[in-house]
Amino acid sequence: xxxxxxxxxxxxxxxxxxxxxxxxxxxxxxxxxxxxxxxxxxxxxxxxxxxxxxxxxxxxxxxxxxxxxxxxxxxxxxxxxxxxxxxxxxxxxxxxxxxxxxxxxxxxxxxxxxxxxxxxxxxxxxxxxxxxxxxxxxxxxxxxxxxxxxxxxxxxxxxxxxxxxxxxxxxxxxxxxxxxxxxxxxxxxxxxxxxxxxxxxxxxxxxxxxxxxxxxxxxxxxxxxxxxx
Numbered sequence: 041x042x043x044x045x046x047x048x049x050x051x052x053x054x055x056x057x058x059x060x061x062x063x064x065x066x067x068x069x070x071x072x073x074x075x076x077x078x079x080x081x082x083x084x085x086x087x088x089x090x091x092x093x094x095x096x097x098x099x100x101x102x103x104x105x106x107x108x109x110x111x112x113x114x115x116x117x118x119x120x121x122x123x124x125x126x127x128x129x130x131x132x133x134x135x136x137x138x139x140x141x142x143x144x145x146x147x148x149x150x151x152x153x154x155x156x157x158x159x160x161x162x163x164x165x166x167x168x169x170x171x172x173x174x175x176x177x178x179x180x181x182x183x184x185x186x187x188x189x190x191x192x193x194x195x196x197x198x199x200x201x202x203x204x205x206x207x208x209x210x211x212x213x214x215x216x217x218x219x220x221x222x223x224x225x226x227x228x229x230x231x232x233x234x235x236x237x238x239x240x241x242x243x244x245x246x247x248x249x250x251x252x253x254x255x256x257x258x259x260x261x262x263x264x265x266x267x268x269x
């Protein structure tokens with residue numbers, strides 16, 4: 041549950057791990073269609089440099105009789121956003137300053153081809169909570185399933201960095217909890233060799249505003265005053 045920095049008790053003492061981890065989210069059902077898919081593609085820059093790009097037009101338009109527009113794999117992060125930040129951040133026992141919240145990482149797994157329109161349900165749970173001293177890390181996991189069949193389409197795990205909310209451990213060992221194995225993601229190494237190809241792109245300022253239309257309503261994406269705070 042968000043609390044302003046002006047509250048009387050220090051934020052570093054506000055998190056109750058037992059209460060946070062015992063929280064059960066209700067299932068959230070909703071529908072998305074090709075408008076949502078195309079809008080997401082525009083948000084991440086499809087047809088940004090060239091509105092007539094043959095490959096990128098397939099992401100926003102039915103080209104040459106194609107039955108549906110193509111879906112970018114990362115569109116599933118927008119399915120997670122459909123639930124809304126306030127929904128999965130309004131957790132009993134979780135007190136933090138919302139102006140100090142940062143999106144740290146987005147881990148995704150895709151189990152089936154993502155349709156361009158569907159009725160789905162999000163099943164959400166707390167997947168991790170960690171005390172990092174001056175900050176806390178919250179991990180929220182979302183399974184997106186097809187309504188009716190119950191088939192799982194994908195999984196999102198959002199890592200949320202809460203500055204100023206750490207220091208809640210009751211022992212000498214920092215509190216750390218996760219529902220997934222620590223070696224789930226292998227370390228990635230990069231060679232020092234010359235790259236095979238170089239691609240440069242430019243993000244347009246309007247893309248941040250479009251981002252809000254895809255479900256990312258955090259003011260950091262659209263409010264210059266908030267972003268500079």
